[in-house]
Amino acid sequence: MAGPIRHPIPLDSLTAYLRKNVPEINLPLTIQQFGYGQSNPTYLLTSSGTGAKYVLRKKPPGKLLSKTAHQVEREYKVLKALSEAAQDLPIPKVYCLCEDADVVGSAFYIMEFLDGRIFEDPALPGVTVEERTAMWKSAVATLASLHKIRPEEYAALKSFGKPSGFYGRQIQTLSAIEAAQAVTKDVATGIEVGKIPRFNEAMKFFSATQPRDRSTVIHGDYKIDNLVFHKTEPRVIGILDWELSTIGHPLSDVSNLLSPYQLALEAGASVMSGETKDFIPGATPGLPSRQQAIEWYGQASGWNILPSEMYWGDAFGFCRNSVITQGITARVARRQASSAKAGTYAERTPKLVALAWKYASNYYHIYDL
Known part of the structure; x- marks a missing residue:
């Protein structure tokens, strides 16, 4: 690679x-x-x-x-x-x-350098049915192991974030980042990147409906393509890309890891990663169900996530990812993009916001709001 x-x-x-x-x-x-x-x-x-x-x-x-x-x-x-x-x-x-x-x-x-396997596609192509199940279970168990670390017990970890109020801080930070990225101009055309549709409205919704506060060490962008799997065994040997790690709410990592399940059900399934045409919940051999993955996490971490919490976490995660894709577009405009595929992300931002509102509507439905 x-x-x-x-x-x-x-x-x-x-x-x-x-x-x-x-x-x-x-x-x-x-x-x-x-x-x-x-x-x-x-x-x-x-x-x-x-x-x-x-x-x-x-x-x-x-x-x-x-x-x-x-x-x-x-x-x-x-x-x-x-x-x-x-x-x-x-x-x-x-x-x-x-x-x-x-x-x-x-x-x-x-x-x-970790000599193993990295998969851009969460369907984990090229592995056996049994390996696919075991690798996803290893990914979930590894995340639970991270979340069981108590930062207050280690002096070196205490400085990475505040012990409460994670989502409130996220809302403030994302709002500031989105505003700065929106006015970024292309160095050649002078055209601004532009605001994310209904973004400010979404931030108001999240501010008013935050889930019960929890706090642990989180990765910040935990997903299959940030994991390194053993070359021949179905287990995680490394977690990469820690720049967003902090003390925060574990729901954010869980929602991020499981987002391919929702994306696979939507028309624009590949709005964040590479092609995921083989990731078909209920049909891809060996792929656990989303509920199975949530249950694995609950068993390993000791926290059983409520359906309402998952809907909220999914909605927030999609909105957060829209800021990420907007940021990639801004770096393309400034000719600072790192990935060779960075230019393909501009059209994904509005799709992610649309998904955020869809899952926010599910949250409203649960509480009859």
Whole structure:
């Protein structure tokens, strides 16, 4: 999945930094860039001498739209803290964090390369029926293990977020990000990205109907294509992309992981990830039902999620993802997009908002509002 470099890195400068600060990394290195990664450019570093592999994650080049996005520093610190607090949690080892933009043009960190399988399609194509079931169960159980970590018990984790009020803060943050992205102009045409339809109205709904507060360590973007599975065994060996991790409500991670089930039932099934034509709940062999996955999570975490909570979480998740796709469109406009597929996301934003309102309507129906 690594290939041509779209955002160049000064290899001589990087090598000099590593030689001085990270002697355990084998030099010299060759560099390739991964095709995935919508937010932060991600590179495969390979030792020319030993063949050892590492992964470098950096902020995009140029002035950034949001102070809350592209937080590779936070990602490094979360991984470092979790490696000490939860040694059984499958996360990559981190080697260094460099906040000096003069080295490669922006802040970066380097982590262990996990030699396993990454699936863009949550249907997990190419595996057996039994493996598909086991891999989804492993994904759910791994999430539950993360949510069982008590941040108040570890000094290194306490600083990653406040112990309550997660969704209220999310509403404020998303509102600010959406407004900034909306006025972003294309560097060539001068055309603004534009506001998300009915976004402000949606934020008012979420403010008035928040679920019962809960708090734990959350990943922030937990989904199948942010997991690394063992090369031959049906189990998770790594969780990637931690820049949105914080102390927050576990419902946000659960809704994000299970969103393909709702997307598969809608006309625009591929509004967030790659093609998911094989992800057919009730028909794809070995794919657990959404309710089965929720029950697995409840058994592993000790929290049984109510249907009303799931509807609310789904609606909020779709609206949040509309801000993410709007942000990708804004980075395309500023020529800062990392992924090779970034230009396909503009049309997905209104579809996600439409789904948010559909699931918000389900919530209203439950409470006869």
